Amino acid sequence: MAQETAPEAQGASAELVAYISTLAPETDSASTIRSLLAAGADVHARWESGATALHLAAARGNQQAVTEFLRAGAQWNAIDDVSKSVGEYARENGHEELYAFLVDEGVRTEFLLMALGASATDAYEEEEEVDEAEAPELVQDAADSKPAQASAHPSNADYLFRPLTFSEGRILDADKNGVMMGWEAPLMERHAAVIAPTPGLSVLNVGFGLGLIDTELQFLKPAKHTIIEAHPDVYAQMLREGWDKKPGVRILFGRWQDVLGDLEAYDGIFFDTFGEYYDDLKAFHEHLPNILNQDGIYSFFNGLAGTNSFFHDVACGLAEADLREMGLETKYIELVVDELGNETWRGVRRPYYSLPIYRLPVCKFEEF
Ligand SMILES: C[S@@+](CC[C@H](N)C(=O)[O-])C[C@H]1O[C@@H](n2cnc3c(N)ncnc32)[C@H](O)[C@@H]1O
Known part of the structure; x- marks a missing residue:
């Protein structure tokens, strides 16, 4: 009452x-x-x-x-x-x-x-104790789509300094948040096909993770394949797997925010980091006019508010509006996600995606 x-x-x-x-x-x-x-x-x-x-x-x-x-x-x-x-x-x-x-x-x-420079995310992050009845923030990464509960959501800086566990085809952070999980493989395959529709292109992937999208991109034979990765454990794994020697591959080890000066213009760009918020995704979008060719294609992992269809729909609309400000038009390809049962999330702090449909963003400068 x-x-x-x-x-x-x-x-x-x-x-x-x-x-x-x-x-x-x-x-x-x-x-x-x-x-x-x-x-x-x-x-x-x-x-x-x-x-x-x-x-x-x-x-x-x-x-x-x-x-x-x-x-x-x-x-x-x-x-x-x-x-x-x-x-x-x-x-x-x-x-x-x-x-x-x-x-x-x-x-x-x-x-x-x-x-106005005061996103809902900021507002909720500032609260010490988050009332369960308050709204979720819009997060970009896989960790959480619930309100930030003090330590439940890692900041990018915390995440990058703590060790990762690689096992059973997934990466977990020190708090058992799912950094990257194998169930996303079919989505990554589609993302790769979207940003590299023909061989011989120049592509950029931000966030290596399990290398799922990069493996797919290699099949699609890009002329140049740049990968940005910031976590030392992931970078070490990339070297163990010989990614520095794969055709066309150039690895930029560091946060995307810190290697912008090393970037060129690309035909295809994919963005999928961890421990970052919607504001970080939006900040990346602001660089697209400088790093995406005029006829290039951009896409990002769309886990925005991925456990609530209403908040997800709002987040998709917001991303679309923000990208339009950058001159990019967005279409979403709807993909059916097989039901992710309890087994998928065993040992993971909390499921980060539970929607039956995945809306894969396809963004281009011209209208299409
Ligand atoms: C969800 S995984 C990417 C998964 C990848 N799409 C795949 O197909 O396997 C996110 C990756 O982004 C990296 N990362 C997190 N923050 C970053 C940043 N600021 N700059 C670059 N990489 C970052 C993480 O270390 C992690 O390897």
């Missing part, structure tokens, strides 16, 4: 939640909701199962109510006690149009926050 102090406000909150339960998608609700909010109803109050007024309005499919709550400061990315988003409340009740509206709202809000 809502935690209110003033009895009038408590009454208004209770009235609000009762009113929402009467709404149909087409109900004209704006003025009633505005007056209840003006009377002190709390837009942030939590109701049954930790649902917010926005969740409840989304479940009723009432866009006017949703709009009023967002205007009143409701968080588009609130989650309930079982981590369900407002988007899921809309979709599970058959309100697809409202779902799309909520995705657009999420993209618009995040885009604005990014432009």
Whole structure:
């Protein structure tokens, strides 16, 4: 139940939640909701199962109510006690149009926050204790798509200084986060085919991991094949496997941020690092106009918010909008992901991808 102090406000909150339960998608609700909010109803109050007024309005499919709550400061990315988003409340009740509206709202809000230099990621990272009912950040890497719980999400610097374990076709970091896992092999094969559609091209891969995409790229016979890798254990493994002697291969050992000056312009670029946030991915995107040929193709590992379809859809929209700012148009190729059972995640701190579809980004300067 809502935690209110003033009895009038408590009454208004209770009235609000009762009113929402009467709404149909087409109900004209704006003025009633505005007056209840003006009377002190709390837009942030939590109701049954930790649902917010926005969740409840989304479940009723009432866009006017949703709009009023967002205007009143409701968080588009609130989650309930079982981590369900407002988007899921809309979709599970058959309100697809409202779902799309909520995705657009999420993209618009995040885009604005990014432009103001205060992404949601920053906001949640700054919190000491993260309330489970707060929203997840948009992470780029495989480690996590839940809020940063102090040590649960490694920073890139921490990650690079701690040892890795290579076993059973996967790499785990010191906290047992999955850095790279074999189940991604079919995705990497498709990414390689997308960025190197013909032999003889010049390609760049950022983040070697298990070398899955680089192995595929070698089959596709690029003329030049540059690989950036920052972790000393991965770099040592690359040397043991003779990657420094493979045809066309040039290894740049270091963080991508530190080797930008050694880069040329490429026909195909793939980005897949670890321990980095959406802001890092966006920072990389800002370099694309300098390192991607005019008719080149860019792609990245799309694990953005990979355990929640609503947040994932928002993240995909945000990436698309950010890339458009760089002059790149994005299309997503949808690939079916075989169900990743418990066995896949055995010994891994937490599953980082659970969506049935993988949206593989294909980005080009010209419209296509
Ligand atoms: C998810 S793995 C890449 C997997 C790879 N796509 C494959 O097919 O096996 C991420 C890799 O990025 C590396 N990495 C992390 N941060 C980096 C950075 N800032 N610059 C370059 N490489 C980085 C990690 O050490 C790791 O090897």
